[in-house]
Structures are given as structure tokens and as C-alpha cells.
Amino acid sequence: MKNRVSFRKFPEGDIIALFPDVEHSPGLIESYQTIGQHSGADPSLLSELEKATREESLLLARELEKIGYSLKEC
Numbered sequence: 001m002k003n004r005v006s007f008r009k010f011p012e013g014d015i016i017a018l019f020p021d022v023e024h025s026p027g028l029i030e031s032y033q034t035i036g037q038h039s040g041a042d043p044s045l046l047s048e049l050e051k052a053t054r055e056e057s058l059l060l061a062r063e064l065e066k067i068g069y070s071l072k073e074c
Contacts, residue, residue, distance in 0.1 A: 003022070003071055010049060015060050017031060020043065028040030028041060
């Protein structure tokens with residue numbers, strides 16, 4: 001099964017992977033960053049943050065695949 005993921009970019013350039021179909025806790029979706037790893041995130045980040053380019057998200061995508069994720073970008 002593929003995990004739907006959206007890679008977004010914070011204004012300072014950090015990339016975050018957001019999993020819109022995975023509830024972390026009530027009102028929050030699952031997210032992942034290299035520093036901090038899994039955490040909850042406000043779903044509004046999907047619309048508030050700029051979408052990361054394929055090049056910008058490549059390292060984070062590879063990191064997620066190494067730990068077992070099968071990704072489908074959305």
C-alpha cells in the first residue's frame with residue numbers, strides 16, 4: 001500500500017512530509033522531518049506552505065523509503 005504524502009517547504013527552506021490520510025492525534029495529521037522525525041502537524045500546513053519541488057524533497061523522500069514507506073505524492 002502506498003502512503004499519500006505531500007512535501008511542503010517552510011519559508012526558511014526546511015522540508016516537511018505531510019501525510020493527509022494519517023491522523024497523528026485528534027485534529028493533527030502525521031508529519032515527518034529529518035530533525036524531529038515523526039510528529040503531529042496542523043492540516044492547514046497543506047495549504048499554507050509552498051509545495052516543495054521534486055529536487056527539494058528528494059532527500060527526505062529517500063529517507064522515508066529507507067525506513068519502510070512506499071510513497072505516492074499528492
